[in-house]
Amino acid sequence: RKEAQELLATLLPHTGKSHRVGITGIPGVGKSTLINTLGMQLIDAGHRVAVLAVDPTSSLSGGSILGDKSRMGELAVRDEAFIRPSPSALTLGGVGRRTRESILLCEAAGFDIVLVETVGVGQSETMVADMVDTFVLLLLPGAGDELQGIKRGIIELADVLAVNKADGDNLARSRAAERDYRAALRYLRPRSETWNPPVLAISALTGDGLAPLWEKVVLHKDTESGNGSFDARRKAQTKRWLWDMIDEGLRESFRTRPDMKAALEAAERAVIARAITPTQAAHDLLVKAGFTPPA
Incomplete structure (x- = not known):
């Protein structure tokens, strides 16, 4: 452990330059598909992408589907990508420590985008929101299923919201959900005084809407950087x-x-x-x- 900390201390001057993006959502919402498709688009645009999974439930179930390379087949074979499944047999605090340290290691290795994937239940999403620059909440069509068991607190943590599976027969429902969530956000206090979280309809399967989604993610970082909120957030974290x-x-x-x-x-x-x-x-x-x- 001492040697590991000495290594991290040596690498610290080479860290902090990536855009750290958290992605959360209930099981089945399409997080892995989104990361695979978005990751490929980012690599094609010249980025190097690291994917870190946070799933404390893996210590109870014996394994995690988050960060599963078989669900990110295209991304997993690219030299410009690195995927790390959730560490198993660790407490929530242990998973958090390993993930924070992994972010630094990935940054020192030259990855300029770090995607941190977590499941939108329990405490893990709060922990991830405390280690990333931009927090993306992935939602399913049919907002009337009343927030799909997603706690209000998670909605309030989100910097960007995306309704996934806006394709085929789901397209109309996704557009309706997009409007409903946008209306619902008016009654919630924004996380930042200078940023109102946008809501977009996307399809991780077809790639539709992913370019505008990433534009909002980048705009969030640029906006927060311009007014000092970005640095303040990093220091607080x-x-x-x-x-x-x-x-x-x-x-x-x-x-x-x-x-x-x-x-x-x-x-x-x-x-x-x-x-x-x-x-x-x-x-x-x-x-x-x-x-x-x-x-």
């Missing part, structure tokens, strides 16, 4: 990474200290038995460990 690592390190060292093992087990039993509140138990444990708990 770096500080959050620092505090995430402090939280994770303290928690792990606290749990693994031999002198705390018995006290932790006793506190858990007392809390479960309702003999003491979790707040008081945590306070007593922190004092025992040599920390000064907050008042």
